Amino acid sequence: MDEIIERIEKELRESGKKSSRTRRKVIEVFFSCGGHLSVEDLYREVKQRYPDIGYVTVYRTLKVLEELGYATSLDVGDGSTRFETALRQHHDHLICTVCGRIYEFFEPEIEVLQNLVARKNDFRILDHTLHIFGICKECQK
Ligand SMILES: [Zn+2]
Ligand SMILES: [Zn+2]
Incomplete structure (x- = not known):
């Protein structure tokens, strides 16, 4: 630190x-x-x-x-x-639009698929951001 x-x-x-x-x-x-x-x-x-x-x-x-x-x-x-x-490991976010809480996730399959999409399009990835918006478990109650 x-x-x-x-x-x-x-x-x-x-x-x-x-x-x-x-x-x-x-x-x-x-x-x-x-x-x-x-x-x-x-x-x-x-x-x-x-x-x-x-x-x-x-x-x-x-x-x-x-x-x-x-x-x-x-x-x-x-x-x-x-x-x-920015020193953390790469991860993506689930964002609750009700309470504003942000949950982090890392899903290797999603990462692999993104690379695949890039390759198919002859695209060199520099970075990516994935935010999924929705309602969290707590707020669904
Ligand atoms: Zn919520
Ligand atoms: Zn985060």
């Missing part, structure tokens, strides 16, 4: 971006939380530990992490963008 943060700080310096102690704190909280966080979610977490850190700093830090490829943004269809760490 510290190693990753060191690496990010080095990249921040090298790309001429500000690397402050405040920013480091935000990054630490982001990686320790995990999951799929909106800016508001992360801000809430940060606020609990460091009441002095403002919303704008949290927002900018997430944007910088995304630019550097350490965070991925997800459009979950409810108008709020979620961020998750």
